[in-house]
Amino acid sequence: MKNRKLTTLAAMTAIAPFALTACGGGGGSATASGDVDTLTVVDYYNNEPDKTLVQEAIDRCATELSVTIERETVPGKDLIQKVLQRASSKTLPDVLMLDNPDVQEIAATGGLSPLSQYDVDTSGFAQGMLEAATYEGEVYGLAPTANTLGIFYNPELLEAAGVEPPQTWDELKAAAEQLTEGDQYGIAFSAIATYEGSWQFLPFMWSNGGEETDLTSPEVAEALALWKDLVSSGSASEAVINWSQADVKDQFVAGKAAMMVNGPWQIPALQENPDVQFASVQIPVNEDGQTSIAPLGGEVWTVPVTGDDAKQAKAAEFVECMSNDENQLALAEARYTVPTKTALAEEFVANVPEMESFTEQVANARSRTGQLGEEWPEAATTIYTAIQLALTGKAEPAEAFEQASAG
Amino acid sequence: MTQTELTTTAAASAAEAPPPVRARRRFSRENVTRLLFVAPAALYLVLFFGYPVVKNITMSLQDYTTKTFFTGEAPWVGFANYQAVLSSNLFWPSMTNTALFTIGSIAGQFIIGLALACFFKRRFPLSNFLRSMLLLPWLLPLIVSSATWRSILEQDSGILNQFLGTFGIEPVPWLTSPAVALIAVVLVNIWVGIPFNVTILYGGLQDIPDELYEAGALDGATGWKAFRHITLPNLKPVISVVLVLGVVYTIKVLDIILGLTNGGPANATQTLSIRSYQESFINFEFGVGAAFSNILILISLVFAVIYLRANRRAVDE
The missing domain is CATH 3.40.190.10 (Periplasmic binding protein-like II)
Incomplete structure (x- = not known):
């Protein structure tokens, strides 16, 4: 008798987990009638x-x-x-x-x-x-x-340096160089090895006529060369390749960057620091006459x-x-x-x-998936990998995308 | 004498061996009881270890994507996922990185851990308090430690480079240079692993009888000699356990690398576990991700077998 009790107990213990999961799964059944x-x-x-x-x-x-x-x-x-x-x-x-x-x-x-x-x-x-x-x-x-991306700048710093908010890449490079002094960089952006890095690169690539369907085109390489120039001239920190967009905002707030590529969702955080002056312009284009196209x-x-x-x-x-x-x-x-x-x-x-x-x-603005649809994640991975290769000096901007797309 | 011996043995065997008929019944009852004791553990193993492992293996042979979750369809693709893994340009670099990461971390953790364990063997004021403080890295959630280390290692304003700067050392691009990033990640992982090593090794040291050292000292074995000829041989079983467990824990490290570099810069810190994570949860190629993780499991398994054998030897000794 004692034996039977034990067996029953064991059987019940064995069944309990199944019974419990059965109860847990039953909540979502559909009732297709009534209001x-x-x-x-x-x-x-x-x-x-x-x-x-x-x-x-x-x-x-x-x-x-x-x-x-x-x-x-x-x-x-x-x-x-x-x-x-x-x-x-x-x-x-x-x-x-x-x-x-x-x-x-x-x-x-x-x-x-x-x-x-x-x-x-x-x-x-x-x-x-x-x-x-x-x-x-x-x-x-x-x-x-x-939301989208734009250039935030610190109007006080730009005024003090006698720099106008940049509208072309040349102006951007010149302004960033002039604004770099001491531990303050001219510009900060996010080139991190995640989709955030690809998203930040898109406005430069798209405005210059580059397409995600053909990443090895010269237009895309030119955009990457711009980022590379900004880093190798010292106008942007080498650390950009490990900065998320939140890090970029922190650099700007800390006065370590005079301009930054970022989105309007950062405005509440910028306003929390009353000392921080900021204004924004559209992402600069390579040549006059191009339209600034940012991701949506x-x-x-x-x-x-x-x-x-x-x-x-x-x-x-x-x-x-x-x-x-x-x-x-x-x-x-x-x-x-x-x-x-x-x-x-x-x-x-x-x-x-x-x-x-x-x-x-x-x-x-354009959507990231407008052309590639489900294939976009693959292109985005190629983009951030190419950025990382170029900014760390492992590949020239012209070759980085080919190397990155090899997987 | 022989007589008494014989009687005692007989008496003992009579006491031990119950009548044959009852023995069979009791044997079967015993068997049932034994089964009942094993059942919960077996059930647990099957549910929480067997099922995931089998699922992971089948998944690696399927085209398992986001669609599968909605439609339940995952076509069999044979070894295509493994082929994708092996032919990817990142496979061998990530293998090498996994090996370097594991060897570097284990070597650092073990040497520093052993040194600290020996240090704390001496009793001094606050030694217990300090030893428990050493456990702190273990208690912090890894996501917190990696975020903290990420700001410590920041190139321009990180506290480590500021500190090095006071000695006139140029800022080190800890997390931003492909040449240095893996070293930085290893250093952080060493910091995380030290408490585990200290704890186990300290426990091992406590078990070495003091008499051995006293006897050794009489024969002139003190200091380094005592360590080589007394501490190390006696600690050997513990050391092998620490090392093998360390390898199994380290080879699969994910959160620290994700938090510090996310596999970058320029894929310099890609390891098998990072590949597996990114394929599964960033690219949603669950089949390929499973293939990566199965390779990882296989490597861990080799070390787990070594551990089991070492453990058995330790028990035998």
Whole structure:
């Protein structure tokens, strides 16, 4: 008898883990009827102030659609892993925010539903942002706001040195050299061995006519030669190859760089230091007459395929609401980003004059995945590898891309 | 005498061996009990070690990408992923880097660890306190230590170069020169690994009886001689355990390198684990990433076998 008890106990212990996991997996089943009163949302605005600012927009849409929103925020670098996990366990949220270069990759898996299914109006949005969210002719998401890159400069330092904000590469080189003295470098940028480094390089490459589809072209090499010149002449630190964009901002704030390549999302951090003077211009071009083309940043709200049609339709309404005029302006003004509806630009710049150069830049900005789609990560890896090879002197700018693309 | 001996043996065997019929039943019951004791551990091993290893091996033979998570489809591709790994230009450099990183880290950790362990063998005021302070690197989350070291090693304003500058040494491009970056990463990993080495070796030193040193001293073996002829031979089993475990821990180090250089500058600090991570979680080529990690597991396995054998020998001794 004692024996049987033991066996039963052992059997129960053995089964317990399975029973427990079975309970845990059952939460996401779809109910396809009746009114939708809750939607789940996943985004990566897990830091203040963005978390609260986005929550305000979410709350406005929740009221408008009279639904309750269950929001989950995850750190940016974990988002894709989280999405993949939830995709394989069939527990995708009703509304999913994605960084725009990831949208096509996820759309290609068939995990997102195209917005055309739900009569969502996609007119009036900046072309680049729509391209980023388009896969095989279908738009999969909308971005309320966008960001991009520009040159921040310290007006006091430029004035003291008698330097005008640069508009061409020659002016940039001359200005950076003049502004370099003591432990202050003329310019700082991020050439780190991650996608951040590739993203910072794109405006120089694109403005000069370089294309990610042909990275071994002379136009791309010229852009790399510019970066190489800035570093080897001492106008930029050799440490740029290990700086993230946040590090670049820290250098600028610490007065160790007179200019920097960075985006408007750094403005709140710059404003925290009242001693730091800053203004911004568009990224300089190689020759007069070229247009400054920068990459488009920003997050796209999408509708994953959950199998619950009623909820998906409601989620599409929610996505449309997040990008309406009111939310675009509110989010853009509070978060120093740019509305993606081009018609709002004028009103926006009138309200937030320090965003003028970035708003112009966004109008011409391109998406990273517009041409290559899912192949973009490969090109981005080649770009940052080539930058690293050239800046460390392991390859000439003209050969770096060939060497890097060899894998 | 013989008589008594015989009786005692007989008595003993009678006491030990129960009647044959009962013995069989008890034997089977014992067996069940034994099984029950093994079952939880076996189940745990199968769930948390067996499953991931098998999954990792199958994954490395599949075209496993982001799509797989949505559709569940992962076509078999045979050894194509391994071929991709072996033909990639980064494979051999990352192999070499893994070897250099592991050898450099282990050598540094072990020598400094042994020196510190010997130092703390002497009792002096605050010695216990200082020894526990040595554990600090172990207690810090690696992501915190690597972020801190990254700012310490910063080329222009890092505290290390500022300090070296006071002796008139030019700023060293610790993390920004492909020639120096691997050394810098090894140095940080040595710092991380010292507490482990000190702790284990110190424990080993405590087990060497003082009498040996006293006897050795009478024969004139003091200082360096005592260390060579008494400490080292007696510490040998512990040393082999420390070294082999060290290799297994070091060969797979990821977070420190990710935090310090992310595999850069110009791929100078790419190791097998970095390749595996980047293929899987940056490029989303989970099949190729799994192939890299299987190679890593295989190498670790060799050292794990060495460890098990060394351990068995240590127990035998």
